[in-house]
Amino acid sequence: MSIEDQTTIPSEQFDPHASSLNGSVDPAVLDELFAIRGSIDNFDATLVYLLAERFKATQRVGYLKARHQLPASDPNREKAQIERLRRLAIEAHLDPVFAEKFLNFIISEVIHHHQVISEEHAQEPDARA
Numbered sequence: 001m002s003i004e005d006q007t008t009i010p011s012e013q014f015d016p017h018a019s020s021l022n023g024s025v026d027p028a029v030l031d032e033l034f035a036i037r038g039s040i041d042n043f044d045a046t047l048v049y050l051l052a053e054r055f056k057a058t059q060r061v062g063y064l065k066a067r068h069q070l071p072a073s074d075p076n077r078e079k080a081q082i083e084r085l086r087r088l089a090i091e092a093h094l095d096p097v098f099a100e101k102f103l104n105f106i107i108s109e110v111i112h113h114h115q116v117i118s119e120e121h122a123q124e125p126d127a128r129a
């Protein structure tokens with residue numbers, strides 16, 4: 001099943017107050033916790049949209065590579081990206097080890113997508129034939 005086929009979950013079904021702490025914690029503390037969690041929920045939504053846009057761009061790269069028989073991965077590009085991201089993470093007070101792991105996780109998924117696109121492309125009849 002492709003991502004597009006999956007049914008969208010209406011955002012109203014999300015309970016921002018879902019918690020295992022309800023009933024066991026001072027209501028004032030819970031109020032403060034829920035207020036902070038409101039920001040976390042906004043950040044998470046933004047991350048999803050950012051990742052979706054990044055994957056749209058990398059899918060375009062995947063089709064370009066498949067059309068021109070280019071390899072799915074580009075290790076020198078990845079090295080440069082990881083060095084840059086580590087520097088940015090340090091500037092931003094984010095753990096650079098985490099930043100590197102996170103980028104590597106995303107890149108490996110992108111490379112897998114590129115391999116799938118390349119295999120699908122190889123099975124298609126050659127338009128020039």
Ligand SMILES: C=C(O[C@@H]1C=C(C(=O)O)C=C[C@H]1O)C(=O)O
Pocket residue numbers: 058061072073074075077078081106107110111114
């Ligand atoms: C997107 C590309 O393909 C791969 C994925 C990358 C990424 O997700 O940033 C970077 C390099 C490649 O290994 C690319 O070559 O630009």
